[in-house]
Amino acid sequence: MSIKKLDDGQWLVDCRPEGRNGPRVRQKVQSKNEAVHIERRLMGDGANGTFEKKAKRDDRRLTALIDLWFKSHGCTLKRGEERQRALVSMAERMGDPRAADFSTTHFTQYRADRLAGKYGRESAGSGRKKGEQAKPVSANTLNHELAYLRAVFNELERLGEWKGDNPLSKVRALKFDETEMAYLSVEQIPPLLADLDARSVAAGLVARICLATGARWSEAEGLAARQVRDCRIHYTRTKSSKNRAVPITETLQKQIKAVLPFGDCYKRFGEAVAAVGLDLPAGQLTHVLRHTFASHYMMNGGDILTLQRVLGHASLAMTMKYAHFSPGHLADVVNLNPLAGSRGHFVDIPKD
Known part of the structure; x- marks a missing residue:
């Protein structure tokens, strides 16, 4: 245990709070008074048994943490491998x-x-040339x-594999405008189905389902014959992890049974949308x-709980985005606004 002045004018505190076999603490300060204060505090903590050894620096790479997360938890998720690939791509970018150096700055700069x-989607078949600006x-x-x-x-902390605070705990999510929710009119559906049927019977049936x-x-698209019975389609292994059964007509059931399995027909839908000229929002x-x-379910008088x-x-909150399609939704606005019942507030537009 010692306090000594160094050649550069600083003071060095060098002590072992837990005795000769305990961890050694060395710290440089600017003044002797500060050195004495630190030495007394450290030695007092050691005598009281409250001294905590400085945590060892975590030199694991971010990709190593992601790999550990996947092996201990991510592999149990339905889309765990896809999530792992996305995380590794983020880490590499x-x-x-x-781990010891990772901070909010790394992520916020990456996000900017x-x-x-700056970064594109490096998936196969993206069509983007090397060096080309990405969207x-x-x-x-x-x-x-x-x-x-x-x-x-968060998960590594629960498993005891990560010490300290979550480096991203204080990063705020970005605000953005609610995306447009497109739907097809009654007139748009028949041409789309007709074009799909001409390209692929399976694609037409998937769209009808x-x-x-x-x-x-x-x-x-992934339905198996055992999931279609008693005029119901039984959906399993869903996004919410909950099974559900939805009734269908006997005619649709016979058509499905006659064609299953459908196979991959996603591309056919995109071709049909382009062919009939549907303008859909991105994604x-x-x-x-x-x-x-x-x-259409809500416009035809359906109830929101059944739709959920x-x-x-x-959660019902996810379904509420369709509530405004109900015929009674905000209907009183037309009759209870200050212009209702008085034609004097409106302008007569002359006819040509």
């Missing part, structure tokens, strides 16, 4: 920092670069990436069929 279109990534996508990476640290039951394209290709079912069960939403 951030330079794969060491993604928003500016900016949406705020919603980046919010999902933040949640994925934050969950890695989505329109009749509100299923996701992947749920309908809402096959999902427009699910939106169309829900929208049919769609398999985990």
Whole structure:
């Protein structure tokens, strides 16, 4: 145990709070008084048994933490491998920092670069040439990436594999405008189905299942014969992990039974949409069929609770986005606004 002055004018505290066999603490300070204060505090903590050894630096790479997360937890998720690939890609774009050095700055800089279109989607068949500027990534996508990476640290902490605070705990999600929710009109459905039938009977049936039951394209496309019985489609291994059964007509059931299995016909849907000239928002290709079912269900007088069960939403809040399609939703606005019942407030537009 000692306090000594160094050649550069600083003072060195060198002591072992827990005795000669305990950890050694060495610390430089600017004054002798500060050195004495630190030495007394450390030695007092050692005598009281409250001294805590400085945590060992965690030199694991971010990709190593992601690998550990996957082996201990991620492999149990339905889309765990896909999530792992996304996380590894994020880590590599951030330079794969060491755990001890990883901070909010790494992610916020990465996010800013993604928003500016610095990184593209390096998936096969993207069609983007090397060095070509990529399209900016949406705020919603980046919010999902933040949640994925934050969950890695949370899970490792629960497993005792990560010490300290979550480095992303204080990073806020980005705000963005609610996306447009497109749906098909009654007049748009027949031409689309006719074009699909001409391209692939299976694709036409998958689309009809989505329109009749509100299923996701992947749920309908992957149906097995055992899931279609008693005029019901039994959806299993769903996104919400809950099974659900939705009634269908006997005619649709016979058609499905005659064609199963459907195989991969996603591409056919995209070709049909382009052929009939449907203008859909980005990211809402096959999902427009699910939106169309829900929208027409509510417009035709359906109730929101039943719709929640049919769609398999985990919470009613997810289903409420379709509530405004109900005929009675905000209907009194027309009759109770200050202009109602008085033609004097309106302007007569002359006819040509």
